[in-house]
Amino acid sequence: xxxxxxxxxxxxxxxxxxxxxxxxxxxxxxxxxxxxxxxxxxxxxxxxxxxxxxxxxxxxxxxxxxxxxxxxxxxxxxxxxxxxxxxxxxxxxxxxxxxxxxxxxxxxxxxxxxxxxxxxxxxxxxxxxxxxxxxxxxxxxxxxxxxxxxxxxxxxxxxxxxxxxxxxxxxxxxxxxxxxxxxxxxxxxxxxxxxxxxxxxxxxxxxxxxxxxxxxxxxxxxxxxxxxxxxxxxxxxxxxxxxxxxxxxxxxxxxxxxxxxxxxxxxxxxxxxxxxxxxxxxx
Numbered sequence: 475x476x477x478x479x480x481x482x483x484x485x486x487x488x489x490x491x492x493x494x495x496x497x498x499x500x501x502x503x504x505x506x507x508x509x510x511x512x513x514x515x516x517x518x519x520x521x522x523x524x525x526x527x528x529x530x531x532x533x534x535x536x537x538x539x540x541x542x543x544x545x546x547x548x549x550x551x552x553x554x555x556x557x558x559x560x561x562x563x564x565x566x567x568x569x570x571x572x573x574x575x576x577x578x579x580x581x582x583x584x585x586x587x588x589x590x591x592x593x594x595x596x597x598x599x600x601x602x603x604x605x606x607x608x609x610x611x612x613x614x615x616x617x618x619x620x621x622x623x624x625x626x627x628x629x630x631x632x633x634x635x636x637x638x639x640x641x642x643x644x645x646x647x648x649x650x651x652x653x654x655x656x657x658x659x660x661x662x663x664x665x666x667x668x669x670x671x672x673x674x675x676x677x678x679x680x681x682x683x684x685x686x687x688x689x690x691x692x693x694x695x696x697x698x699x700x701x702x703x704x705x706x707x708x709x710x711x712x713x714x715x716x717x718x719x720x721x722x723x724x725x726x727x728x729x730x731x732x733x734x735x736x737x738x739x740x741x742x743x744x745x746x747x748x749x750x751x752x753x754x755x756x757x
Contacts, residue, residue: 476706479699484719486696488727491568493689494555500682503560506668508553510676513664514686516548519694520657523650532651536644538659541652544635545659547628549667554624561621568724569606570625576602576717578630579637583710587641594756595710601749602718605742609721636701637709649701653694711753718746 494511501507524531558567580599583589639652647655678686703712725743728735735743 476703480703480707480712480715481719483696483699483703484716485723486692486699487716487720488723490689490692490696491571491724493685493692494552495567497682497685497689498556498560500679500685501676503556504673504676505553506671506673507676508556509549509664509667509671510678511556511686511689512549512552512660513668514683515552515690515693516657516660516664518687518690520654520661522691523654523657523694523698527648527650527654531654532647533655534645534647536642537639537647537652538655540635540639540642541655542659544632544656545663547631547635548656548660549663550624551628551632554621554628558621558625567622567625569609570622571629572717572720573603573606574626574628574630575633576630576714578627579633579709579713582634582637583708587637587709589708589710591710592756594753595714597756598711598714598718598749598753601745601752602714602721605718605721605745605749608738608742608745632697633700633709633713636697636704640701640704649698653698653701657694715750715753718750721746 497511498507501510555567555571558570576599580595584591639646646652700712700716707715722743725735725739728739
C-alpha cells in the first residue's frame with residue numbers, strides 16, 4: 475500500500491517540472507513572478523486539501539513553526555527554480571533538484587533520525603546519482619551557480635522538514651492539517667513579498683494560470699502522500715525511491731511527446747530501476 479502511495483506521488487512530481495518551466499517562459503524569473511507563482515499554487519493546494527479534510531483546520535504550535543520554515547523554504551525554492559530555469563536546460567535543472575531531494579533527506583535520516591545504513595540504500599543512492607548525471611544534455615551550462623545550489627538545498631530541505639515533523643516528540647496535526655498550514659504560511663509570505671516588491675506587474679494569461687493550477691494541485695497532493703509514506707518507510711529509503719521513480723516516469727512520458735528519450739535517458743532509467751530494486755530486495 476505505502477509503495478503504491480509513493481508511486482502515485484512520483485507520477486505527480488514527474489509532471490510538475492514542466493509546468494514550472496512553462497510559467498517561467500510566460501511570466502519571467504523575477505522575485506515578484508516567483509511570489510505570484512507560490513501564492514497561486516499555495517491557494518490551489520490549500521483549497522484542495524481543505525476539501526479533502528472536510529473543511530476542518532488543525533493547529534499545534536510545533537506544526538505551525540515547522541510549516542512556517544517549510545513555507546520560507548518553498549518560496550526560496552520557487553525563486554531559485556525560476557531563475558535557474560532561465561539559465562540552464564530542464565535536464566540539468568532536474569539533476570540539481572532531484573539530487574538535492576534525494577541527498578539531504580538521505581543524510582538527515584541516517585545522521586539525525588537513527589535510520590539504519592544498509593547495502594540496499596547505499597547501492598540505490600549510488601546508482602541513482604550516476605543515472606542523474608547521464609541525463610545532462612550538451613549546452614546546459616551557464617551562469618547562476620547560486621541558483622543551482624539553491625535548487626539543490628531547498629528541494630532537499632523540503633524532505634528534511636517533513637521527516638522532522640513526523641519524528642519530533644511534540645503534539646502535531648494530521649498530515650493534511652500540516653500540509654494546509656504550509657500552504658497558508660506560503661500565502662501570507664507571498665502576500666508580504668508582493669506588497670513590498672512593486673518592481674513590475676505580472677500579466678497572467680490563461681497558460682500561466684493553468685500552470686499555476688496544475689502545479690499547485692500536483693505538488694501539494696504529492697507532498698501530502700509522501701508524509702503518509704513516512705509512517706512506514708524511512709526517509710533514507712523513500713526519497714531515493716522518489717528520485718528514481720520520477721526519472722522513470724518522466725522518461726515514459728517523453729515517449730508520448732515530440733521529445734523522444736535518448737539512449738542515455740533509457741540507460742539512466744535502467745540504472746534507476748536497478749537502484750530501486752536493490753532498495754526493495756535489501757532494505
